[in-house]
Amino acid sequence: MLRFNISPEEMKVFMEELEELLQTFERDVVALEKEPSPSILAEMFRVAHTIKGSSGSLGHQRMAHLTHGMESLLDQLRQGKIALSRELVDLLLESLDILRLLKKEMEEGKEAPIDLDAILQEFSPYDVTLMEKKPAAPVRRISLKSIEEKLQESLSRTPPGSFIKVTFPDDCDMPVVRAFQVCLEAKKHGALSFSLPTEEQLKEGDVRLQSLLILLETSRAKDELVPLLSACPEVRQVEVRKVTKKGLSALLLEFAQSLEAQGGEPPAGEGTEPTPSSLACSRGAPPPQHPTSRVSATEAAALQEKISSVRVSVEILDTLMNLVGELVIDRTRLGQLGGMMETVAEGSSVVEDLIGTTAHMSKITTDLQDQIMKARLVPIDMIFTKIPRLVRDLSRRGGKEVNLTILGSETELDRAVIEEIGDPLIHLVRNAVDHGIEAPEVRRRSGKPSTGTVLVSANHEENYIVVKIQDDGKGIDLEGIREKGVERGIFSREESRRISESELIELIFLPGFSTAREITDVSGRGVGMDIVKTNLQKIGGVIQVESVREKGTTFTIRIPLTLAIMQSLLVSCRETIFAIPLSAIVEIVHLQRKDLRLAGGREVFVLRGEVVSLAWLLELFDRRAEEPREEVSVVVVTFAGRKVGIAVDSLIGKQEVVIKTLGLYVGDIQGVSGATVLGDGTVGLILDVASFLNVVAQSRRREVAKVL
Amino acid sequence: MNPGESFTPVCEEGEVPEKILIVDDAVFHRMKCKKALSEGGYETDEAADGQEALDKVQSTPPDLVLLDITMPGMDGIAVLKCIMEKSPAVRVVMFTAQGQHSLIAQALLLGARDYITKPASDEKLLATVRRVLKGGRT
Numbered sequence: 001m002l003r004f005n006i007s008p009e010e011m012k013v014f015m016e017e018l019e020e021l022l023q024t025f026e027r028d029v030v031a032l033e034k035e036p037s038p039s040i041l042a043e044m045f046r047v048a049h050t051i052k053g054s055s056g057s058l059g060h061q062r063m064a065h066l067t068h069g070m071e072s073l074l075d076q077l078r079q080g081k082i083a084l085s086r087e088l089v090d091l092l093l094e095s096l097d098i099l100r101l102l103k104k105e106m107e108e109g110k111e112a113p114i115d116l117d118a119i120l121q122e123f124s125p126y127d128v129t130l131m132e133k134k135p136a137a138p139v140r141r142i143s144l145k146s147i148e149e150k151l152q153e154s155l156s157r158t159p160p161g162s163f164i165k166v167t168f169p170d171d172c173d174m175p176v177v178r179a180f181q182v183c184l185e186a187k188k189h190g191a192l193s194f195s196l197p198t199e200e201q202l203k204e205g206d207v208r209l210q211s212l213l214i215l216l217e218t219s220r221a222k223d224e225l226v227p228l229l230s231a232c233p234e235v236r237q238v239e240v241r242k243v244t245k246k247g248l249s250a251l252l253l254e255f256a257q258s259l260e261a262q263g264g265e266p267p268a269g270e271g272t273e274p275t276p277s278s279l280a281c282s283r284g285a286p287p288p289q290h291p292t293s294r295v296s297a298t299e300a301a302a303l304q305e306k307i308s309s310v311r312v313s314v315e316i317l318d319t320l321m322n323l324v325g326e327l328v329i330d331r332t333r334l335g336q337l338g339g340m341m342e343t344v345a346e347g348s349s350v351v352e353d354l355i356g357t358t359a360h361m362s363k364i365t366t367d368l369q370d371q372i373m374k375a376r377l378v379p380i381d382m383i384f385t386k387i388p389r390l391v392r393d394l395s396r397r398g399g400k401e402v403n404l405t406i407l408g409s410e411t412e413l414d415r416a417v418i419e420e421i422g423d424p425l426i427h428l429v430r431n432a433v434d435h436g437i438e439a440p441e442v443r444r445r446s447g448k449p450s451t452g453t454v455l456v457s458a459n460h461e462e463n464y465i466v467v468k469i470q471d472d473g474k475g476i477d478l479e480g481i482r483e484k485g486v487e488r489g490i491f492s493r494e495e496s497r498r499i500s501e502s503e504l505i506e507l508i509f510l511p512g513f514s515t516a517r518e519i520t521d522v523s524g525r526g527v528g529m530d531i532v533k534t535n536l537q538k539i540g541g542v543i544q545v546e547s548v549r550e551k552g553t554t555f556t557i558r559i560p561l562t563l564a565i566m567q568s569l570l571v572s573c574r575e576t577i578f579a580i581p582l583s584a585i586v587e588i589v590h591l592q593r594k595d596l597r598l599a600g601g602r603e604v605f606v607l608r609g610e611v612v613s614l615a616w617l618l619e620l621f622d623r624r625a626e627e628p629r630e631e632v633s634v635v636v637v638t639f640a641g642r643k644v645g646i647a648v649d650s651l652i653g654k655q656e657v658v659i660k661t662l663g664l665y666v667g668d669i670q671g672v673s674g675a676t677v678l679g680d681g682t683v684g685l686i687l688d689v690a691s692f693l694n695v696v697a698q699s700r701r702r703e704v705a706k707v708l
Numbered sequence: 709m710n711p712g713e714s715f716t717p718v719c720e721e722g723e724v725p726e727k728i729l730i731v732d733d734a735v736f737h738r739m740k741c742k743k744a745l746s747e748g749g750y751e752t753d754e755a756a757d758g759q760e761a762l763d764k765v766q767s768t769p770p771d772l773v774l775l776d777i778t779m780p781g782m783d784g785i786a787v788l789k790c791i792m793e794k795s796p797a798v799r800v801v802m803f804t805a806q807g808q809h810s811l812i813a814q815a816l817l818l819g820a821r822d823y824i825t826k827p828a829s830d831e832k833l834l835a836t837v838r839r840v841l842k843g844g845r846t
Contacts, residue, residue, distance in 0.1 A: 014736045046733075049778045049805045049826075054736040056827025064827065071805055173825040174804075177812045184816060205809020233822055233839065 004058050014054060016311075018103055021047045023385050025096055030388035033089045038078065044092075045074040051099070062116050063102050069123025070095050076126055091122055093389070142198070147255045150194045154215055154243045161193060162225065163251050164214040165239040172234045176205050179212040182232050189228060190218025196258050210261050213254060215243070314415055317376050324369045325565065325658035329677050331365045332655070334358045336680060369565065377412035377561075380458045380465070383422045384409040387429055387456055394433040401440050401450055402433055407457035413465045413561055420539045421467070421559060424532040428469045428555050429456060431529075436473030436553055446550060448472065464583065465561060470554040476547040478504050502642075505545045509533040537690040540566070540581060540673070566659055568676075570652035570684060571635065573617040577684040579657045579676055580646070584637040584689045588651065591632050605634070605645060612636065614645040615696040617687075620671045637689050644693060659686060671695045726841055727751040729770035731761040731787065732803060733779045737826070741774060744830035745837065758782030762790050765798060772841055774824075776803040777811050785815060792819045799840050 004011065025047045032040050048070040055063035070092065076082045098114060105112045154161030166182050168175040180202040186192055192199070194215040201207040218225070222240040229238045241247060338355040345351050384406050395402040437443075437452035444450050455470040481504045482496050490507065491499060508529050536543050541559040560566070560583065568579035569588075595605050596614065603614040614634065634645040657676035662669065673688035728750050730741045735756075742752045753770060755761035758781060765773065773791065777784035784802060791798055802815045802823040812823045821840045824833060 010736070010739060013739055017735050043780065046778050046780060050734040050737070052805070053803075053826035054734055054740075057737060057740040075805075075808075174809060174812070176809055177816075177823065180809075180813050181816060181822075203810055203813040205813070233836070 004060065006058065012313075014058060015103070015106070017054065018051065021051055022096065022099060022103065023382070025099075026389055027385045029089060029092050029096065030392060032084070032092075033086075033392070036084050041074060041078040045071060045078050048074055060102070060106075062114070063099065065120060066095060066098060066102075066116060066123075069120055069127060073123055073126040082126070091119075094119060095123075142196070142259065144252070144256055144259065147194065147196075147259075148252055150215055151243060151248055151251060154193060154217065155245060155248065157217060159219065160243045161215050161217045162190075162220075162222070163241045163243055163247075163254075164212075164216055164225065164229065165254065166212040166214070166229060167236045168209070168211075168234060169236045174205075175209045175234075176202050176207060178232070178234045179209055182212055182229055182235065183214065185229060185232050186214055186216055189220050189225065190216045193217055196255055208261065210258065213258055312375070317372065317415070320372050321376065324365070324372055325660075327365050328369065328565065328656060328658055331358070331362050332678070333680065335362065373414070373561070373565075376414050376416075378415050378418055379409060380411050380413060380418065380467070381409040382418055383425055384456065384458070386422075386426065390426060390429060391433055391454060394430060395437075398434060399439060400433065400437050400452060402437055402452050402454055405453065405455045405457075407455070408459045411458040411460060411465060413559065417465075417539055417559055417561070420535060421541065421557070424535045424543075424557070425456075425467065425469070427529075427532050428557075429454065432469055432471040432473065432553070432555075436471035436475075438474050460561075461558070464558045467557045467559070468554060469557075470552065472552040475549040475551055475553055476505060476508065476545070478547075478549070481505070481507050505547060508545070509543075533690075537688070538673075540583070542584075542690075566657055566686070568655060568657050568686070569635065570655050570657075570678075571617070571633075571648040571650065572652060573620075573649045577652065577678065577682060578617065578648070579655070579684050579686045580635055580637070581687070581689065582654065586636045586638050586643060589634050589636060589645070591634050591645075591647075593630050593632070596632075607636065607643070607645075610643065612643045612645050614647055615693060616647045617649075617692075618647075619696050620692060646687075646689075646692075657684065657686065725749055725751045726771040727753060727768075728837065729753045729755060729761065729764055729773045731755045731758070731773060731779075731784070732776040733757055734776070737776075737803075741833065744833050747830075748834045748837070750837070758784075758787040758790075761787055762794075765791055765795055769795060769798060772799045772801065772837060774801050774803060774837075775820075776826075777808060777815065778805060785811060785818070788815055788818050788820055801836060801840055 006014070025044060028040050028044045028047070032044070048067045052064055052067035052071050055067060073082075073088065073091070077084055077088070082088075098116070098119060101112060101114050105114070164186065166179065168178050172178055176197075179197070180199070183192060183195055183199055183202065192214060195202075196213045197207045197209060202209075216225075220228075222242070225240045226238050229235065241251070243251065334354075335358055338351065338358050341348075341351045341354065387406060388404060391402055391404045394400075432454050433452075437454065438446075438448075440450035443452065453470075453472045455468070457470075458465060458467045460466075478501060482499070485491055485499075485504070485507055486493050486496050490510075509532075510530060533543055536557060536559065539559060541557055544556040544558075545553065546556070547553040560581075566579070567582040569582055569585055571578050571580060589607065591605055596603050597605065599611065599613075604611050605614055606612070632647050633649075633651050634647050635651075636643055636645050638644075655678070657678070659674045659676060661674050662672070671688055671692035671694075672685045673691070674686045676684045676686060678684050728745055730738050730745075730752060731754075732738045732741070733756055738754050738756075742754060745752050753764060753768065755764050757779060761773070761775070764770070775784045775787060775791075779787075788800055788802070791800060796819065800815075800820045802812060802820045803826050804812050804823050805826060812820075815823065821843070822836055824836050828836075
């Protein structure tokens with residue numbers, strides 16, 4: 001078991017922050033490969049740094065070790081000490097995957113077999129802490145001769161200078177910096193004529209440190225200096241000696257040993273040759289301006305925005321939405337009561353007041369609902385951010401060249417919807433790359449640019465969000481589908497010729513239907529287009545496909561902005577009230593019995609020259625109308641690009657309904673996606689147009705089977 | 709600190725607890741520090757970024773600022789510079805990553821009192837804070 005000694009609340013904060021950071025990192029690493037920039041590297045470093053800090057204080061050693069490696073590598077990339085290569089990008093992506101596994105492991109609460117050693121090994125060459133322990137290359141050439149001169153000079157002064165040797169404990173955090181602090185302290189008490197390592201070396205940090213040797217020109221006595229310097233943090237021992245003629249050779253030996261520990265003495269005769277970086281620091285100029293310290297106007301605005309926002313948990317938003325839902329019901333009920341009282345006590349000022357107040361409350365409720373809806377919205381970027389990596393991996397694996405364009409990633413939609421459409425979207429993108437885009441040589445042969453294009457876009461259309469996944473690949477093999485359809489006995493060869501292209505394309509959404517070439521190895525995950533469609537339908541989404549041979553395929557998904565409240569048309573059927581999503585409705589027609597015809601075993605009617613098939617809402621109850629009525633009300637809905645008429649007993653009216661799930665007890669009912677409580681307390685059922693039509697189609701098939 | 713062990717508050721009765729401002733963009737890290745410091749008897753305040761930190765140092769000056777070096781936008785060094793310009797008396801301790809030698813050196817030159825390497829144990833955090841708060845002005 002994985003256990004961490006923190007409260008659930010703290011764990012929640014940790015996990016939320018981790019997820020955000022991982023998403024940022026994923027987006028960055030892909031962007032980095034496309035076009036490396038210092039700002040991306042800086043952000044990635046920050047992410048690794050933050051995760052390392054958080055996981056370290058949580059006590060998650062494995063995560064801390066891994067992010068430590070990432071941090072070191074990124075730090076050196078950022079500073080330009082090493083160059084970015086494809087291998088390094090792969091290493092970063094690999095680490096990201098492991099971090100995701102570690103996160104999953106924490107969510108599930110049990111330890112997974114994750115082999116960290118291998119990847120930690122890959123990071124070790126970049127590890128700064130390891131570097132600190134291994135001998136640094138003798139980059140800075142300091143000759144023993146120059147040290148001797150300094151000592152001689154110190155000896156000639158009155159009073160002669162002091163030699164100070166400071167050591168640090170083994171578990172000291174960055175002893176180099178501690179040594180630097182000691183230098184700073186020493187300088188308060190005298191003039192520092194020389195130190196080993198030098199101040200520049202200490203400041204730069206890339207030096208191995210055993211002990212710090214200082215030559216200080218000071219009037220302070222040994223007894224004063226020792227306690228002053230010992231008071232510096234993390235100092236083990238301070239030793240102070242006056243420079244004397246007799247002790248000179250012993251001191252020189254100390255310096256020589258220290259130099260040797262640093263990486264050996266350079267050839268004699270060479271003086272101190274500072275490297276360009278140490279030059280920059282020793283010029284006495286103000287410390288170099290840190291590039292990130294300049295805040296641009298936009299950054300400042302972003303900062304401002306950050307302060308004015310707070311985090312609210314999704315549960316609270318859900319509860320709020322539910323409460324507003326209840327308010328919507330009461331509002332409707334109040335409106336009805338007002339109407340009823342008006343008939344009883346017409347003209348009464350109290351009733352008028354009630355109606356006025358109800359109207360006002362109604363407006364406020366609507367505003368409140370809008371605001372909460374907005375609070376629940378998150379940018380679709382949460383999903384889109386995964387796409388570049390996916391496309392990169394797939395195209396590399398499949399030997400394809402793909403240019404990915406993502407538009408409208410700032411488009412917002414309900415958090416619950418985001419959760420549901422993630423997998424379908426990813427699946428469609430996978431398909432586009434795997435099965436849409438051809439190999440470069442195939443593309444060249446058919447006169448297309450060798451690099452394929454995948455366009456993923458999102459935008460709002462009224463209460464819907466429309467997501468498009470478009471590729472300029474080979475298109476769907478309609479003939480293949482036609483063949484397969486005949487083979488599977490869905491239609492006869494004869495019939496197959498009359499089937500329209502759009503109807504053929506619809507077939508790809510049937511469970512288990514795949515033309516071998518088109519949907520093989522569907523991403524190797526056993527998720528087919530039927531699952532994509534089912535998932536989308538669950539949230540009231542509709543998917544449309546347009547495909548042109550050799551030109552490409554476009555999948556268009558329309559999803560409602562929210563799952564909680566829906567505009568609907570209330571109809572009744574056998575005393576049960578149904579709510580049909582208004583979004584699916586095209587029009588309402590009243591038909592005479594004689595208008596109905598039979599075609600291909602189906603009832604159809606002609607709507608302005610277009611043949612529309614008819615389904616009876618009664619069929620949901622597994623029976624047909626008992627006594628044929630003269631006139632029938634038909635609600636025409638569009639579904640998957642087709643028009644279908646739904647015959648109902650009577651129409652009630654348009655109403656906004658709050659969707660409630662049927663709950664586990666009732667379970668899944670075909671044709672019904674949920675329930676709603678109406679103003680008068682009656683329970684209405686929400687019609688799931690797609691699944692209702694499936695029910696109808698199935699029962700028809702059964703009947704046909706019976707006849708045969 | 710063990711759960712059963714009672715902590716010794718740093719302030720005597722009637723004395724105002726010293727206030728520490730935690731500046732870090734990482735929510736979880738801020739939370740952990742806040743907890744450790746509160747348990748150690750300190751009053752805490754938080755800032756999620758440089759600007760917020762500067763505002764708080766101005767409006768309600770803390771006794772000590774724990775300042776993360778690595779932050780988006782204005783980084784810790786830039787914040788430190790501003791603090792040192794406007795309120796040089798405020799004690800600042802930097803939070804750093806392992807290996808950020810030159811940045812820490814720069815921070816120490818600019819006037820930071822000390823540094824803590826992330827992640828630090830609660831004990832180490834408290835020990836550093838105590839030491840820095842005890843030390844007089846330099």
